[in-house]
Amino acid sequence: MLPILRDRDYYTRRKCSMTDKKTTKQNKKTQPEKTKTSLFDIPTLSEAEMEELYNSHLIDIKNRGIVKGKIIKITSKEAIVDLGLKSEGCIPLADFANTESVEIGNMVEVFLEDFEDDEGFALISKQKADFMKLWDFIYEKHTKQESIEGEIMRRVKGGMIVNVGGVEAFLPGSQIDFHPVSNLDALLGQKIKVKVIKLNRKRRNIVVSRRVILEEEKEKAKQKLLAELEEGIEMEGVVKNITDFGVFVDLGGIDGLLHITDMSWGRISHPSELVAIGDKIKIKIKAYDAVKQRVSLGIKQLYPYTWENLNQKYPEGYKVRGKIVSIADYGAFVELEKGVEGLIHISEMSWTKHIKHPSQILAIGDVVEAIVLDVNKERERISLGLKQLDPDPWKAIGEKYPVGTKITGKVRTLTNFGAFIEIESGIDGLIHISDFSWTDRVKHPKHFLEKSQKVECIILEID
Template identity: 50%
Template sequence: MSDELTNKTQEETENAAENQAQPAEAEVTQAEATENEAVETTEAVEAEVAEPVVAEEKAPEKPVREIKTFTGQKSEKVYTLDELEEASEDYSDDEYSKMVSMYEGTLTSITEKEIVSGRIVSIDEKYVIVDIGFKSEGIVPVNEFKNIEEVKPGDEIEVFLDRVEDREGQLVLSRRKANTLRVWQKIEQVHESQEVVEGHIKRRIKGGMVVDVFGIDAFLPGSQIDVRPVRDFDAYVGRNMEFLVVKLNMSSENVVVSHRALVETDLEDQRQEILASMQAGQILEGIVKNITDFGVFIDLGGVDGLLHITDLSWGRVEHPSEICKLDQRLNVVVLEFDEERKRISLGLKQLQPHPWDEINQKYPEGTKVQGKVVSIADYGAFIELEKGVEGLVHISEMSWTQHIKHPSQLVEKNQVIECVILNINVDERKVSLGVKQLENDPWKEITERYPINSRHKGVVRNLTNFGVFVELEPGIDGLVHISDLSWTDKVNHPSELVNKGEEIEVSILAVDFENRRISLGHKQIMENPWVNFASEYQLGSEVEGVVTRLTDKGAFVRLPNKLEGFLPQREVEEPNEMRNNFKPDTTVTLAIIEFDEQSRNITLSQKESARKEAEKEMKKLQKKKEAGEQPTGALTLGEMSGLAELKKRLDDENQDQK
């Protein structure tokens, strides 16, 4: 009890003694009785405290709050609140109010969700009873203490006041939450002050590591472990390292730490020194930090530079890993330094001689060389002769004899082949190569093997709209134009006469050695029916034929020598009766009024044939008349007159057409 509380209690006791005005002996007796009662009460309280409160079956009883009063200089009385209420009848209202105020003054003012200090009252198997100066004591589960053996009754500890009362009116305390809150407060403090903390790396997770910092799990991203990319995360598990708290979110209990930030701070001075002396053309030593598809990042000692894939080698590089390895030390040259953006472009091939220097001396035209196929396109294959020197074997330079549709038919990537230097263009840095030049050219003696007008057999290799390609021997093809397939047939497509893979006989029409072309003819192996027909039938002569088909404009007639002529409708005597008089397979006699061997056209006429016939009859009659002979036969004078009129009409029509 405080001195103030003791003095007030003593004054009240003395005043009460004076008012009663009892004899001195009675006062002594009364004081002794009071002292004895106080001693008994104290022993009872000590006995009660000595027995620990067991909270297994029921919540601990509410603590008895004590207040001490003195009835004399050497006597002390301890009252509970219940005893004060019972003794209220012996005191005035003013006196009772003062004693209640003194009792309430012993109670601590507390707030929920805060850390408070308390004293351990007792410990049992399940709970630790803690007095925080409230009207009731609280309990804390034993499992919230890491080492329960290290605490004992009477120890001062910090607990978290979760709730003032639960359903049973019990004060709810937590040792674990108090410790956690203190840790979060400490983490918040080091985050604000950017203080370096030590943590223990517990395990690896996706994206980084879990670090124990003050007993709290913090996240260490993989990119924040070191300034260089980490390739073996497992090697860091179990290590103690220093960190900076770079991100803190107490509501979501998220803590992010970084070790890289500490390393970068140490490298900043070195970085500034390197950047201050950086200039183009400077040769530096660096370590391969990271390899990507487009290049290599080089650590120059706190400063990163990019070695682009095109600056790794004078030759073709599919991926930077072909040239560099992680953690490899390299000498590189500074190609460009952007001081404003702090970007450094590096080069490796620039430290080596250019492979195109003295290229003509190394690869004279006609030289046989070996190279590796590095790329294949539709038009040819690229051959690497050495790093930085590539040549193209065009598809036309791959074989004298084979019909190559794609270079992959002869070569494949990474294959080493032999070829010949055909041409070098230094300005454009192009090398033309050939493979077929390694063999004899079968076209050199082509005219000896295939003289003009000689006949040969070949296989139809391909059909096009304009003709037929015939293979005379492997690698030697000739073209039969569509006009040279048949003398008589009007061919719309070569497939009407020949098929692919079929063997046919051809004649050599022409040989173009420079362009490597041979013109062939198929109809030339047979006699030309147009020549025979022209010698046998002249213009105006009559010919007998068979109607093959009718059209709206006339009729087609098959003539001798497998030729075909056309009878226009205008050359028919009775056009309206043409379909009845010129049915298919009908044999007719017609006159030839037009013959064009080049365009293969023969035009026929019924009118001209009738005029010719009438002319013949008139000549016969004229001869008989001149000889004095009388006309005989079926012709009458009227028929003879009509025949003359017919001849005159046909002659007039023929003259009009001309």
Template identity: 50%
Template structure:
């Protein structure tokens, strides 16, 4: 009996030792931890994994995306060390997510650039795979400019920066734009340090405004101002460039502090004003195209980059031009003479009329004073009539030089516009380019023979033409007009004039005298002569 009892005691002791040895071989893990395990069995619905616990654990077969085999070592997260069925509940997906989340956190904390892959487009952006975790890439963060088709840009691996992370909701927001901007900034700084004034660089036109064009050179935007596009006249930058054009420009200035470039296009070619005086000496003739018309003159382009102004006063020797559009239009080709060069201010004065012979030079030979010529009435004004003697040569017949005897108040009483008349050259003022003409001088002066016809004491028939405050005006048969003062009329006061005399009435008057030098006929109504 004693012998049997000793055997039992020895067996119990051995079992306890074996149990201790088994228990010491088991892992000490907690729920929520990630541990390594080995696949021991694969079924259609589950994968049995030995993670060193008392019992083997189960992982859903759906958590495995790729091929697996028995004996493979994997990492899993322990969700429950032992469930009601005495089995450990494990998750490979949660283990993978936890590991990936740690990588995401580290990348966010260290501001590290990470690589991702496009999974699918969603409203407002795209979902990308980041270490096996889904992250949201907003449309505004895909590129520097709005991208309508993300999948055309997001190919292969995408370099991203994590810009927002939520531990609570496990949300991740990433940006590709931030990476591009950083790379662009580094490149911009490098380019700005290397660029020098006077360098020739090729760039691409990114934008066009009224004042110039923005050109990107190696990631740096530079302004090509409209004044630096051409030596010639440019109304708008779109006349020279289009968006997307590749163009070579000169670096005019580098502002490294404000990261700005000033660019030049015209500086790529020689300044046409450099030797302007040699190519277009003062007095030389040249041809050009009308490029702009103003009230005061017209701008003529004689070559690209060189415009000259023809002032309105330099357009014609003879015509009185009110606006340049009377004789030219934009696009017309004209011949002009160089009058003056202001090289410093890049201004050129041209003359149109100087390209022709000045008709006033030998005018006195063709129209000597006293000669008679036939002209055409071009315009009638209150003080006279302008008569065109030949194309561009016009003279004035003053109203006082129209008739010898009859007084008129307006030239239209005698002439019609366009009517041909004979005139006499009375005077030529070459300095002020004026010609005085006479109409009555082409006719015989009737006053030369009137002395014999109207002798003193002769009674003549007249007709009253006007009644004035101080007397009356009458007309005799030859059209001669005479003024009869109140003292030579048979009335006592001016109030009596309107009572006794009527315009158109015939009135018999006596000749007192005729003063030929002053072209004056003196008449009286009284029988007794009163001097004055």
């Protein structure tokens, strides 16, 4: 693993402390003088031994100044490194990621800035070598368009700072996700995969993107899904958006439309009655256009057709019981079972009462009984009647009030053409303006009658 660099000048030159230099010189003075040998005392080396000796003192300075050396001494602040040159170099211990792991004999890579400084020591930099190696690593990832793991360190204006392999990179807010992230602080400390989208070596500027990776993953998932999609298969999706006409469901790379008419065999006013954004739901592929990449979904298709053989289950004249689930100006809807509703039209609510709106006698949530009047499977409609629970009073009215019967009633309404007389609760009779007098010409009933006035009259006809 590449070491993490500190926030300091990578190109700062490091020199050994004077104490270490004096110590090194003193050590040289205190060393016992070697016994002089003549030319004939030099041991004879084989060609292989000579090559090994030569290679052990040969350094590679072709790799942009990066060379290897061996740690030969460790002080309280620095590590002395033998580079195989005339002079040693030294590295501050602070340049090591883990100072405890620094031991004599360890090999270390440094950047050789100069073979010898004014005081006779090699001028080297471990930080610069680390940076150059990291930059080459990041540059290679950028060139090959490969992802790299990074850790989100802190929040800055316009985005986040990510530690990528030991160097800091800028992650713009627009490149974090598909949509703007409201809480950036929640990402701190997370390890994410990013791609380098911009590099500037001179300014040491690195810009990365997480969104690019997310888009690539989404595209791969989309292509895989498109290859597997078939009409009639069942799968799971996540509710992405809700509109008045339906629901958009994320199938994992591509969105499908679940129309409101395909959500339930029963009637619903809005998709939000059944689902919410973020819900994981099971759906069926109703239709798929591979060219336009459009997918139509259905939920009700997962269940048997509710209206199949419904006319046998609810024959005409059958008494049913259900709950009022909706009220409109023209009637009230009664839920008979899951996905099956019947309509009680306003005209079928009472034999005798003049109902202007269903809410006068019914409310949502009321449990009522009704009579099945008709079942239309093709139109998926059931007509119900409330007044049919009681006998039709008009069928017995002829027996109760035969033609010629004298009755007393109360004036309920006066119109230009006559007066409506309440015979009994819910049953009115009409006295036409032409039947007010044999001799007088009546222009308006108000000249003879007043509202709520009791009047005697005779039954002329019953329809």
